[in-house]
Amino acid sequence: MQSSFHGAASLFFHTASFLLLSRVNACVDVVLSGVKLLQALGRSPANGKDHTILHSRNDLEEAFVHFMGKGAAAERFFSDKEAFHDIAQTASELPGAQHYVGGNAALIGQKFAANSDLKVLLCGPVGPKLHELLDDNVFVPPESLQEVDEFHLILEYQAGEEWGWLKAPHANRFIFSHDLSNGAMNMLEVFVSSLEEFQPDLVVLSGLHMMEGQSKELQRKRLLEVVSSISDIPTGIPIHLELASMTNKELMRSIVHQQVFPAVTSLGLNEQELLFLSQAASGPHSSLSSWNGIPDVGMVSDILFWILKEHGRSKSRASDLTRIHFHTLVYHILATVDGHWANQLAAVAAGARVAGTQACATDTIDASRVSLRAPREFMTSHSEAGSRIVINPNEPVAKWHREGISFHFTPVLVCKDPIRTVGLGDAISAEGLFYSEVRPHS
Secondary structure, X not given: OOOOOOXXXXXXXOOOEEEXXXXXXXXXXXXXXXXHHHHHOOOOOOXXXXXXXXXXXXXXXXXXXXXXXXXXXXXXEEOOHHHHHHHHHHHXXXXXXXXXXXXXXXXXXXXXXXXXXXXXXXXXXXXXXXXXXXXXXXXXXXXXEOXXXXXXEEEEEOOOOEEOOEEOOOOEEEEEEOOHHHHOOOOHHHHHHHHHHHXXXXXXXXXXXXXXXXXXXXXXXXXXXXXHHHHOOOOOOOEEEEOOOOOOHHHHXXXXXXXXXXXXXXXXXXXXXXXXXXXXXXXXXXXXXXXXXXXXXHHHHHHHHHHHHHHOOEOOEXXXXXXXXXXXXXXEEEEEEOOOEEOHHHHHHHHHHHHHHHHHOOOOOOHHHEEEOOOOEEEOOOOOOOOEEEOEOOEOOEEEEEOOEEEEEEXXXXXXXXXXXXXXXXHHHXXXXXXOEEOOOO
């Protein structure tokens, strides 16, 4: 069977089953106003300060102020179980708090399962509330069911929202949790045992960032087991790795260098994850402490090129990595090693479209509710000469090549008043994968 979707070229899914592995990352998201929660906790905005791990309510307040002031997304582990439980209870009971499916792979699974022809197997820690929220097309092995849900708190804020002296330049969210099931990757063995019976067309890995709350020894042990389990996946099945916000450079270096990158086919990541990856592994522009406003297209392109050149598939390297889907608020880039993927234009455009519709909670793009904020012209590189590209509104997807790697760039129509920001990256990656067409290895 060969599928198609909204007029796209053929998809790489030729049967109706997918294995989407929540490599740890399945949970219930409690989504609410960050300012209202912190006010309910009796906090007021003092000086912002980033904390790699949150140990107290004070740490939470400082980290939230730090990232809200930048309008930047972040995710942190909260170390104190009792304090987190108290905060989570307060959050769940606040007026306006909503409960959703959470976790990168679970969210990607939900997106795929919305198509009635597709079946999804989710191997992650699934409690009763999450099980109730999952789509009927998402199947959970009995071994993945547990008595208690893992809750992640999603503190949202709107562009221009004020809290005391603080004003958010962009709409975004701050995520934190005390998530031990996901952090310990307890569903790894369930995933491996499910492979043969389910016979997937696609595997999605996520949640490696959740290991930041674990000891270095456990991180090292589990990463080795990840690589081992990936090696059990039959050749020819695409494996997509969805990255997420991280602060531990040693863990990121291990993910890059301990054969995780070469073992996967595709990556999905945003601007913070991309720059952190380059900083951790000494890549291009790694001296940059943070992006200054909209990420520079040429710098992003340089880092994507470096990842695929250093860790991607080539004649001299036995790597499977041939695709990276990069997304930031105002534009997306799909970078692919030539000869391994087709339909990139439709894939990157579809990802951009779903970013606009999902954020605004509309079925189609509503021109009155979106704005175009992407650069109209840019350089394709800062590491070499590069070329200058001027976006043509009639053909907004721009394309360029660099040493056997193709880049497809598209602006995003950004929702002016987003209804919900969490899960956008997962929806973008899912939609891009859905339209992508993989070519068999030659």
